[in-house]
Amino acid sequence: MCKAVSMKTQPSLTSTEDPSSAAPAGDANVNSALIFRGRKTSDDDFTVHVIVDGEERPLPLRLELRNHSPTGFCWGYTGSGPAQLALAMCAEVVDTETALRAYQHVKSKLIATLPMETREWTISGAAVRDEIILALS
Secondary structure (H helix, E strand, O other): OOOEEEOOOEOOOOOOOOOOOOOOOOOOOOOOOOEEEEEEEEOOEEEEEEEEOOEEEEOOOOOOOOOOOOOOOOOOOOOHHHHHHHHHHHHHHOOHHHHHHHHHHHHHHHHOOOOOOOOEEEEEHHHHHHHHHHHHO
């Protein structure tokens, strides 16, 4: 079981993905400088931060939207910790209603595919937004 302290950071799909890639046309509301960063500091300590314009802050769990994992975030599988992470990330990028409609897709495509043993990762806000668009199409 993953135990995590959530922090706002913009993760990227892979450690080599360019987090500064431009946002797709049609959605000027996503800050192209938004980055999520996840870190695994021990077997049961997973943290996620959001970085916007160089300012880093913890990513809130967003339990008020849906309570999948009150103990925190995780990645590398399709369970409750990854669902909470995907929801929190989507809620940073789009409105609440849209986030609730798309986060399970984002979990499957971005969060579950990160190997659990990955010690650090980043995902751009643009990558999250792109998956939200795919989920709703």
